[in-house]
Amino acid sequence: MSYYAPDLFKDKVALVTGGRSGIGYAIAETLLQHGAKVCICSRKEEPLAEAARTLSKLGTCVYRPCDIRKSEEVEAVADLIQEEFGRLDVLVNNAGGQFPSLARHINDKGWNAVINTNLNGTFYVSRVMAERFFIPQQAGNIVTIIVNMASGFPGMAHTGAARAGVENLTKSIAQEWARFNIRANCVAPGTIISSGLDTYAEPVRQLLDQLKEDNLMQRHGTMEEVANAVLFLASPLSSYTSGITLQVDGLDHLHANRMRLVNLFNE
Numbered sequence: 124m125s126y127y128a129p130d131l132f133k134d135k136v137a138l139v140t141g142g143r144s145g146i147g148y149a150i151a152e153t154l155l156q157h158g159a160k161v162c163i164c165s166r167k168e169e170p171l172a173e174a175a176r177t178l179s180k181l182g183t184c185v186y187r188p189c190d191i192r193k194s195e196e197v198e199a200v201a202d203l204i205q206e207e208f209g210r211l212d213v214l215v216n217n218a219g220g221q222f223p224s225l226a227r228h229i230n231d232k233g234w235n236a237v238i239n240t241n242l243n244g245t246f247y248v249s250r251v252m253a254e255r256f257f258i259p260q261q262a263g264n265i266v267t268i269i270v271n272m273a274s275g276f277p278g279m280a281h282t283g284a285a286r287a288g289v290e291n292l293t294k295s296i297a298q299e300w301a302r303f304n305i306r307a308n309c310v311a312p313g314t315i316i317s318s319g320l321d322t323y324a325e326p327v328r329q330l331l332d333q334l335k336e337d338n339l340m341q342r343h344g345t346m347e348e349v350a351n352a353v354l355f356l357a358s359p360l361s362s363y364t365s366g367i368t369l370q371v372d373g374l375d376h377l378h379a380n381r382m383r384l385v386n387l388f389n390e
């Protein structure tokens with residue numbers, strides 16, 4: 124059941140990067156349930172095709188494998204959207220990735236990989252979709268998923284740095300592109316129950332249990348709660364809001380226990 128009008132995104136086209144699984148999949152699903160036509164992309168073709176097949180039960184869903192670190196592959200996604208729909212209304216920058224590590228153990232390759240995906244990739248997709256669709260249309264909406272990193276992100280310094288960059292990029296493009304009737308905002312999820320959590324090793328999973336106890340609402344968030352925040356920012360319900368970050372974290376950004384993150388690696 125949804126509190127939003129079922130036709131909130133009728134005749135609208137949305138691209139969700141990293142839409143194959145987890146939070147991205149939930150966002151794609153929710154947009155489809157509210158009338159949008161959706162394109163999902165991620166790197167691996169087979170699971171992406173499978174996700175698109177399942178999502179197609181809810182409406183029109185197309186897919187294109189794409190590594191967002193390669194702007195020519197991002198251009199190919201724009202080509203597909205142009206051929207299939209001839210327009211784009213909403214870009215959800217959800218693709219990203221990181222691995223837990225103390226900063227001094229992150230080697231050049233690991234550092235560059237995380238910066239490249241989260242910061243460079245998000246920039247490439249935003250620029251390409253703005254040039255190809257939003258600016259010519261004089262309308263567009265960008266919602267970018269980041270993390271809570273306002274107080275740093277011990278244990279994941281690379282993604283904290285990249286996402287802080289993405290948040291600042293969002294503020295810049297929101298101002299540069301307001302004249303084209305483009306809005307750009309971020310959503311910063313806290314600890315969310317998603318398939319992504321299963322990929323972490325045991326100490327991180329123990330940490331997640333502790334974070335739940337620390338949370339003032341005494342729980343983790345749900346993917347639906349993140350998707351509902353995206354829906355708000357992607358829709359005319361937020362038409363006078365741009366350049367902000369909406370925290371979906373049950374208050375963690377105000378008080379989260381940094382010591383737990385620093386101690387994760389038991390040095």
Ligand code: ADE
Pocket residue numbers: 140141164165166189190191192218219220240244
């Ligand atoms: N999801 C995680 N990393 C990605 C990448 N580089 N391109 C597309 N989707 C991704």
